[in-house]
Amino acid sequence: MAVRVEDAVPVEATARSAAPPPGRRRSLRSVVEIVLLAVLLVVMLFPVVWMLETSLKEGRDVYAVPAKLLGFDVTFDHYKDVFVQRGGTGASDLAVSFQNSVLVAGLSTIIATVLGVPAAWAYSRFTLKAKRDQLFFILSTRFMPPVVVVIPIFLMYRDLSLIDTKLGLILIYSAFNLPFTIWMMKGFVDEVPSEYEDAAMLDGYSRFEAFHRFTLPLLVPGIAATAVFALIFSWNEFVFAVFLTSSEEARTAPPAIAGLIGGTTIDWGLVAASAMVFAVPVLLFAFLVRKHLVAGVTLGAVRR
C-alpha cells in the first residue's frame, strides 16, 4: 500500500468525524455478538438443562406446574436407581445394559479400527485391480438404512444362534463401522506422503515395518477422529439393538432407556438420569482425544 501521508490524513479525519472511532465500533459489535451467542447457547442447551434438572428433581417436582426451574430439592436418588437395584444391593438392569453398551461399542470400534486402518493403507498405497469399484462397493454397504436389512439379519442370526447375544451386536456394529473407517482413514493415509515408507524401506525396513514405524504414528489424529465417530455410531445405535436383543443380559443402553417409557407410570426422573449417564462416556472420550480430533478433522486442509 503506497499511500502518501498528505493524501491519507484528511481522509482519516473526515472518517473520524462521520463514524464512531474504530475501538468503540468494535466493542459494540462484540456486544451484539455476545448477546446473539448467548441466545443461541440458551436455545441449544435448554433441553439438556431440562434433562439435567429433571434427573435431579424429586418425583413430585417433576410434575409441578408451573415447572420449577430453580429452587427445587436436589436428590441423587434417580442416579442411584440407574446403577443399583431398587430396594436391593445388586446392580440394576440399567447398569447391566450400560456395561453391555461399553463392551459392545468399545469392542466393535476396536475391531473396525484394527481391520479398517490397514485396509485403508492398502487401498491408498497399492494399485489394485478395479480399486475404484471395490471402494465404491465398500461405501455402498453404508447406503442402506439399518432398518431395511434388520429382518434378514434377524433371520440369519436366528440360524447362527447370535440372536440376543453381545457377540451378535459387536459383529454387526463392526460390519457397519468398517466401511466408514476404511473410507475415512483412506483420506488420512492419502495425506501422508508414501515417500516416508519408501525411505524407510531403503533404510532396511520391510514394507509393513515401514508402515508401522513411520506412517502409523502420523495417522494417530486420523485414527482418533475416526474411532470417535465409530464409537458414537455404536454407542447410539438403536434399531439393531432393539430387534436383535431381548433379554437384560444382552440389551444395550439405548433400548433399555427407551424401555423405561411405557407402562402405566413413567419414572421421568429415572429416564432423565439414565439419559445423562448415557451421554457421559462419549463426551469423556471425545474430550480425551480432543487434541487429535481437531488435528484429525482439519488434517485435509494442510498443503503438503
Added chain:
Amino acid sequence: MGEISIEGLQKRFPDGTLAVEHLDLAIGEGELFVMLGPSGCGKTTTLRCIAGLERHTAGHIRIGGDLVDDLRPSERDIAMVFQFYALYPHMTARENIAFPLRAEGLRDADVGDRVAEAARMLRLEGLLDRRPGRLSGGEQQRVALARAMVRHPRAFLMDEPLTNLDAELRADMRAELKHLQQRLGTTMVYVTHDQVEAMALGHRIAIMREGRLEQLGTPLEVYDRPATLFCARFIGSPPMNLVDVELTNGALTGPGGLAIEPPAGLVRGVRLVAGLRPEALDVTDPGAEGTVAGRVVSEEMLGDEVIYVIETGGTDLHVRMPPTTHYGSEAPVGIRHAGGPPPVYDPGTEQVVA
C-alpha cells in the same frame, strides 16, 4: 562398481496399467544420467524399479554387475532422494542423517564422523539440531541429500528432488548437486520433467515417452538432433520450429519460400518436416538478400535476448535474436535460415530421416 544395467525392463501394474513397456539402458560408473519425460512416461516407475520399491514384471536390473531383481531395497546399496524430501518429522536433522547408518548398525563414533562429513559438504553444520518443520525447503532438501550420501552408496537415485523448490533456489541447488556428484564420483540416476534441469545436469539424457525410450544422448546431441518429433517438441524453450518443407531440385523450401540448406541423404518426393531451432533463424529488414517476407506477430524483450514470433507463408516461427534488434509489432521484416542443415523428419513415422 556403480554401473547400472537395465535389460528389457517391463512394469505392468496389477490394474493393467503398462508403466514401462520395454527399456534397455546401460548407465556407466560415475555417470550423471538423467531420465526426462512428461508425467506418466514411466521414468519414475523405472527409478522405483531400480530402487526395488516396485517389482518389475519382466527384464533384469544389475547394479555393479550384480543381479538385483529380487533383492530388497536395503540390500541394493543405493540411496534415494524424493521430491517431498521424506525426512522423518519427529527426528532432528542430525538424527535423520544418521538414521540409515544406525539402521545398518554402525558404531556411534563412526556415525558421528560420517554425519559431520556429510553436514560439512552440504553446509548444514548450524542446522543439525532442528526438526524438519523448522527448516526451509532448500535446507530440508540438503538434509535429504546428506542422508543419501552418508551411506556411501553405489548409486544415488533422484526422483525430481528440486521440483518443490522455488526457481532461484532450484538453480542454486542444481549447481550444488552437480558439484557434489563430481566430487563424490558416484553414479547418479536423476529423474525430472524439466528439460532445462536435464540439459544442465546430465552427462547423458534419456528421453522417455509412454514407457519407451525415445532418445538417448548427450545434452548437445539431444538438442542439436532430436531423434523424433516428440523430442524436438520437448527440448528447448522456445521449442524447435517444426515446419513443412518440400524438396525440389536439391533445395529445401519452407513456408513462404524460405530456403533451407538440405541435409545429405534426403529422398525426393516425400512430405517432410524440418526442425529449425529459434537461433538458426535471422530476422532482417524487409527485402534483405536471401530472405522471404514476414510479419512480426509478437516480440518478447527478455533483456539478454529477444524472442520474435514471425508469420511467413501462413506459419508462425519462433526466432531468437540478440537484444540489439528491434522491429516492433506488426512490422514487415525479412526472415532467413542461417544455421547448417537442420534435422528433417518423416511426419508419418515421426522419426528423423536426415
